[in-house]
Amino acid sequence: MTHEQLRRVDEAIASYAIVSDPPPKELQAVVEMAAYVARVPMATVNVITSHEQHQVAAVGFEASVCRREDSMCAISLSIGGQVVVPDASRDERYRDNPFVSGPLGGVRFYAAQPLLTPDGFAIGTLCIFDTEPRELDEDQKTALRTMADRIVDILELSRRTRALNDSLERMEEMRDELVRSNEHLAAFAGQVSHDLRNPLSTVAMSLYLLQEELDEEEVPAGASTVERALRGTKRMQALIEDLLAFARVGGSLRREDVHLAAEVPVILADLAGALRGADVTLGDLPTVCGDATQLRAVLQNLVANAAKFTRPGQPAEIAITGSRSGEGWRIEVADRGLGIEPSDAERVFEPLVRLDEGADGSGIGLATCRRVVQAHGGRIGLEPREGGGTVAWVWLPDA
Structure with missing residues (x-):
């Protein structure tokens, strides 16, 4: 695989958070089912990054991490498709691998089904193996493919659930911020309306007094001017009330x-x-x-x-x-x-x-x-x- 292809596979694996976080517990059930259907003692889900192989769920042995170059499944991914090897010690592709030749294990029977994401990236395998040579019939091969697809479904569901939870958390934060914003807006509007009402009331009162004096002195031109000013203060008072009502909406x-x-x-x-x-x-x-x-x-x-x-x-x-x-x-x-x-x-x-x-x-x-x-x-x-x-x-x- 090219460096760019490996980088994109790493990105796909990271999106599932299957290496960085505890894997979905449903994977263990699928691995156990795979071992049971194939009648083998060991099975695992291998996630293969550009540098390492991570056994994220396993049955029959203790899951571990190894270098990519030591991985049998990395070889299988380069071959493509389902791989079934009755005796790896007799297969030139695998016989010198440390999991076959001794340093890391003594695998004989080996089978692997790639885990393909919806975007077509092979992020690992569903792998079954034994220390004794054996064969798989067609039904077992079909079951292996089906279970690999279900593993990808589990990973997709986990990824989408995680994204949904993240979105819900952001929405909760936005809602809380909106509540705070509305509270601040209402408080601000209340203070501003209070600060505006007092001088406006003073102006209105002065205009009323002036209007009474002008009425007594019978000055029509002046009374008309004061009347317009009073109408202006009433409009201003109405505007202040409307703005305050607008700001208060959105709270509890x-x-x-x-x-x-x-x-x-x-x-x-x-x-x-x-x-x-x-x-x-x-x-x-x-x-x-x-x-x-x-x-x-x-x-x-x-x-x-x-x-x-x-x-x-x-x-x-x-x-x-x-x-x-x-x-x-x-x-x-x-x-x-x-x-x-x-x-x-x-x-x-x-x-x-x-x-x-x-x-x-x-x-x-x-x-x-x-x-x-x-x-x-x-x-x-x-x-x-x-x-x-x-x-x-x-x-x-x-x-």
Whole structure:
């Protein structure tokens, strides 16, 4: 084998960690079965690197490590395919090998089946042998091939299980880091909102006092300027509250059964002003598992948007429905409003994005909805409604 081929074999062996770590215990059972089927006293799984032979499972003798150049199975791998030798002392390929001629053993009968990885690398052999000459029949040869394939299956399963465990550990670390990040974000947002509220409240109070003085003095131009400033402080206060709500999402959830059929009427009552004149229809709504307060906020935001973005001069038409979808529930809030361009359907979930600058709101609402839904393991999106309008949908998994 070339140096490059040996290097790639070493890499394949390393990926199974069969030399560096304790081998899978299932290998011992296969080796014992191989000795039993062939009616020989000794069998082993040999893993052959560029420099050494490692007997990682054995029956009938104590497993050990030897140099590659002393290995009978290294010779067999260079030959390729299954090798069966009735008497190695009479075979010119093996008779001078130290495992045959005496220094390391007195092998006579010898058979080896290569262990081929799915990528075609021969990483070792399933080897059976005896100190007495003997033969193998065709059934025993077939069984030897089958058991070698099963050894590779065991190694593949062990490798994939190890990779899966590593991935799970990384996911756990990422989850813990995300929890810490959310906690820091919530704490930071809380501190910032507190630091902003105090001076903003002072400004608002000063503006109210100034407005009263101007009203008493009847200065219309000044009162108009103060009124605009007061509206600006109110918008700023709303933005601070929205940012704080956005930052707090993603922490611990209080999971319980949430009966949407009971929650939605409460939401409609809270939005009575915004829904004045609207035509709202309710379909069947499921019971889902989640944080009632946060899910209620999501639906309230979606219904409020449906009421807000209507066609000029027309009342809102809103349909709120739920249906089974895979291993979860899909809840839809559909309107007959202006609709949304497909290119904007994803962008509106980014913080501070507002498609209509003239509309009320901070551009935080849908971003917060997405954080809430994702914290519940779900998905959220917007899509055109057949006949005009928009469908805002939320998918939530079963508990």
